[in-house]
Amino acid sequence: MSLVKSDAARRVVDPKEAFTEESLLSRLLELPRGVQKWSAGRMGWIVPLVITMLAGIMRFVNLDHPHALIFDETYYVKDAYTMLQAGYELQWPDDANPGFLAGNPVLAGGPEYVVHPPLGKWLIALGMLVFGWENGMGWRSGPALFGTLSVLFVTLIAQRMFRSVGLGAMAGLFIAVDGHQLVLSRTGLLDIFLMFFAVAAFYFLLVDRDYGRRKLAAKVAAEAAANGGIPTKKQLLYGPWIAWRPWRLVAAAMLAGAVSVKWSALAFIAIFCLIAVWWDTQARRQAGVKHWLSAAFFRDGPLAFITMIPIIGVLYLSTWTGWILSADGYSRQWAAEHPGQGLSFLPNWLNSLAEYHRSAYAFHQSLQSDHDWESGPFSWLAAGRPVLFYLETRGVGVDGCTAAETCRQAITDLPNPLLWWTGSIAMVVLFIVWLGNRDWRAGAILAGIAAGYLPWFMYPERTMFFFYTIGYEAFLILAIVYLAGRLISRHYQDPVRQSAGIIAVGLFVVAVLLISAFFWPVWTGETIPYDQYRLRIWMPSWS
Secondary structure, three states: OOOOOOHHHHOOOOHHHHOOHHHHHHHHOOOOOOOOOOOOOOHHHHHHHHHHHHHHHHHHOOOOOOOOOOOOHHHHHHHHHHHHHHOOOEOOOOOHHHHHHOOOOOOOOOEOOOOOOOHHHHHHHHHHHHHOOOOHHHHHHHHHHHHHHHHHHHHHHHHHHHOOHHHHHHHHHHHHHOHHHHHHHOOOOOHHHHHHHHHHHHHHHHHHHHHHHHHHHHHHHHHHHOOOOOOOOOHHHHOOOOOOOHHHHHHHHHHHHHHOOOHHHHHHHHHHHHHHHHHHHHHHHHOOOOOHHHHHHHHHHHHHHHHHHHHHHHHHHHOOHHHHHOOOOOOOOHHHHOOOOOOOOOOHHHHHHHHHHHHHHHHHHOOOOOOOOOOOHHHHOOOOOOOEEEEEEEEOOOOOOOOOOEEEEEEEOOOOHHHHHHHHHHHHHHHHHHHHHOOHHHHHHHHHHHHHHHHHHHOOOOOOOHHHHHHHHHHHHHHHHHHHHHHOOHHHOOHHHHHHHHHHHHHHHHHHHHHHHHHHHHHHOOEEEHHHHHHOOOOHHHO
16 A cells, blocks of 8 residues: 655656656656556456445345335436426426325426436436336436445545555445445435546546556656656746546546536536646646646646536536427426526527526525424534434334334434544544645545535525535545555554554454444334334434
């Protein structure tokens, strides 16, 4: 594992040696001298795939239980059904759920006003196409699939960042067994899709980081070789252009997916684009470029903008195709009905869509509806008010209840308490570590947390829920794994300290697994005696 800069990356070398491709790669990718590329080998794919298979089993087993529209499934599942019928959301009567669950849906007619983009509902609808809309397997299989794939990407992210298959496995295992991610993977809500696209975008930006640095090393080394071993002063003023960045384009597509699920992903777009440019800026500095900061403003930044933002915009618009092609989607004819208003210089369909977005944004800003399970971002750090998605009482002999009195079936998006509380502490520790040594890994993890967490403080009066935190949960896990990696690092060359670190980390992993097994019944709606249910309610605010 390489959590600190290697001696080879720090040592002073002859100027002519400093600009060889080998030397540049050693500095830019923090590799030992003579090593051109870090590789996890076969285990780098076997381990992530095994963990992903485990996660898939946990998410798909008994997925159709309960046969009910739990919490906001009452909106998104029925929206997904109507999108299969019309390409956009349609209205339902107030008492539509019993008929829908009985396989006899009755629509109210007319378009429905919704305030989230279409992609998440289309992904729920795809599951309905495969497994049918009449059962929970159909409307939850999309979230289960994307939740499972999120585990794969978190494993690959940690493996690439920390250059360790073991730490990658730890991150993947933690996210696989955590109840927060598990419940949202097993529920027909939108937020798990946002998480998937956010972590996928982050992974491809990491791949792009390595790709761009290799290209930079190759170009600078070629210029140096053509000039007797050292680039000219002119060549080192701003450094070479690195125009073709295919992995950055893939990352942009993933960011488009995120914002096409929920607009809260706009923060991920802004922060991820900034850190991508910052990584390029630091690469130029490490390569010996004189005006490395200016290069960020005049080369890296504009190039990233013109390659990423148009892709995000075009792909986002494409997710509205069903609404665009319709004649009577909600507000579809607004421009025709209000000539000269809005952005009248745009085509009518685009002007109508812009007005729709203005209206939806105003709704989000002013959403202040009291809810029993709402919570604010300050309480999220302690998982103070997880959402109870489902709770039913079962009498003796019903659904396997063998208790003396009654049983409970509950589904709460409560995270593994040990993981979540440790992650909140790790976030603070990581910030202190980053202030001390400016490790790019710590900064990148903190950026992911900031993108998913900090924007919610801008709307203190808005109704919010704990499950919004799924957007940054993966980065809390990465913070834990980062600190675990430092505990077991060989860099300190102290066998006693390292052994103690390994034992501590191992005990922590075992404790996480045991706690997840303990909470499994209230994550999956198992029938358990009432006293066993209460045993899992550690805080009054959890019930």
